[in-house]
Amino acid sequence: MSGARDEIEELIALMARLPGLGPRSARRAVLHLIRKRAGLMAPLAQMMAHVAETARECACCGNIAVGAICDICENPARATGEICVVEDVADLWAMERGGAFKGRYHVLGGTLSALDAVGPEELGIPKLIERVGAEGVREVILALNATVEGQTTAHYIAEALEGRDLRITSLAQGVPIGGELDYLDDGTIQAALRARRSF
Amino acid sequence: MSGARDEIEELIALMARLPGLGPRSARRAVLHLIRKRAGLMAPLAQMMAHVAETARECACCGNIAVGAICDICENPARATGEICVVEDVADLWAMERGGAFKGRYHVLGGTLSALDAVGPEELGIPKLIERVGAEGVREVILALNATVEGQTTAHYIAEALEGRDLRITSLAQGVPIGGELDYLDDGTIQAALRARRSF
Numbered sequence: 001m002s003g004a005r006d007e008i009e010e011l012i013a014l015m016a017r018l019p020g021l022g023p024r025s026a027r028r029a030v031l032h033l034i035r036k037r038a039g040l041m042a043p044l045a046q047m048m049a050h051v052a053e054t055a056r057e058c059a060c061c062g063n064i065a066v067g068a069i070c071d072i073c074e075n076p077a078r079a080t081g082e083i084c085v086v087e088d089v090a091d092l093w094a095m096e097r098g099g100a101f102k103g104r105y106h107v108l109g110g111t112l113s114a115l116d117a118v119g120p121e122e123l124g125i126p127k128l129i130e131r132v133g134a135e136g137v138r139e140v141i142l143a144l145n146a147t148v149e150g151q152t153t154a155h156y157i158a159e160a161l162e163g164r165d166l167r168i169t170s171l172a173q174g175v176p177i178g179g180e181l182d183y184l185d186d187g188t189i190q191a192a193l194r195a196r197r198s199f
Numbered sequence: 200m201s202g203a204r205d206e207i208e209e210l211i212a213l214m215a216r217l218p219g220l221g222p223r224s225a226r227r228a229v230l231h232l233i234r235k236r237a238g239l240m241a242p243l244a245q246m247m248a249h250v251a252e253t254a255r256e257c258a259c260c261g262n263i264a265v266g267a268i269c270d271i272c273e274n275p276a277r278a279t280g281e282i283c284v285v286e287d288v289a290d291l292w293a294m295e296r297g298g299a300f301k302g303r304y305h306v307l308g309g310t311l312s313a314l315d316a317v318g319p320e321e322l323g324i325p326k327l328i329e330r331v332g333a334e335g336v337r338e339v340i341l342a343l344n345a346t347v348e349g350q351t352t353a354h355y356i357a358e359a360l361e362g363r364d365l366r367i368t369s370l371a372q373g374v375p376i377g378g379e380l381d382y383l384d385d386g387t388i389q390a391a392l393r394a395r396r397s398f
Binding site: 005007008010011014015017018020027031032033034037040041042044045046047048049053055089090093 | 236239
């Protein structure tokens with residue numbers, strides 16, 4: 001008799017575990033879903049079940065894949081001899097949206113952290129070093145976040161790759177496109193000034 | 200080959216249609232789901248499919264139900280001769296969380312709006328009048344939002360029910376529990392003063 005409420009409450013509790021949704025907004029989302037159950041809820045449930053079943057981690061780079069290997073690792077056109085190292089699949093997606101990078105990726109899945117017991121093994125850094133040899137890589141681009149943890153991890157990887165015949169680069173730091181100096185932090189302005197280019 | 204990305208993009212597009220999620224937060228939510236696909240994504244998909252299939256509108260009051268009639272309309276203990284009129288199922292849930300009301304509900308599904316062509320028919324007001332007679336209702340509580348639209352609709356319902364042997368009431372307006380006068384709008388303070396009670 002009270003089954004309907006229980007199931008809806010359970011659905012709300014599950015939705016509330018998504019990042020960006022709290023108990024209140026999850027309730028609002030579920031109500032919206034129930035109102036649009038034919039047009040939105042049913043297709044969403046179906047697509048979610050499908051992705052839950054098929055998606056997995058690429059055995060090579062850590063990207064999300066349907067098979068054992070992701071689209072990018074499978075694509076011979078992406079074997080440019082460049083590997084872009086990112087912290088997260090979200091960062092890989094951001095790079096792909098940019099569309100400027102034509103090589104392959106290596107997703108660390110986090111940053112080095114002594115506190116959380118995340119070492120080089122956990123981040124797949126030995127696997128990266130192995131790939132550098134096996135795939136004839138000429139350049140490793142460290143596209144890690146400009147945070148202390150990201151930069152510590154970048155330094156560790158750069159040291160681990162030292163002595164090999166390859167370029168190690170990182171993303172340029174400076175004023176973002178459309179950025180206004182007045183709203184930028186001092187560190188960014190200093191970095192942009194240090195890396196100034198002739199006009 | 201690019202099937203994985205297409206399906207994930209489609210899932211993101213569906214998630215972005217939820218209230219409170221935009222394209223960016225939908226992407227973040229989907230990434231989180233893929234990471235927790237066994238523990239969160241699969242059960243969420245299953246529960247969503249289940250609710251999409253079973254949930255419907257209560258034929259009597261407009262609440263969400265599994266059968267033709269909702270739990271509250273089915274429960275003889277809730278036949279107290281009181282009907283609480285709310286705009287939305289979310290408002291019904293809010294009333295139920297309060298736990299103070301023991302009667303039944305009537306969910307309008309909106310407010311009167313000439314612009315959006317929402318008339319009394321669309322809000323089930325004739326159905327409400329019919330219920331008042333059929334269920335021996337002694338009190339109709341107009342728990343509509345304290346907005347212009349909500350109050351216009353409340354006045355319309357009060358007029359439509361005039362001349363019958365029943366009390367028509369509305370929720371009290373005043374200072375919320377824990378509210379600080381300094382942070383309240385002038386209208387609320389005025390309403391609370393007008394409705395002041397002996398201490």
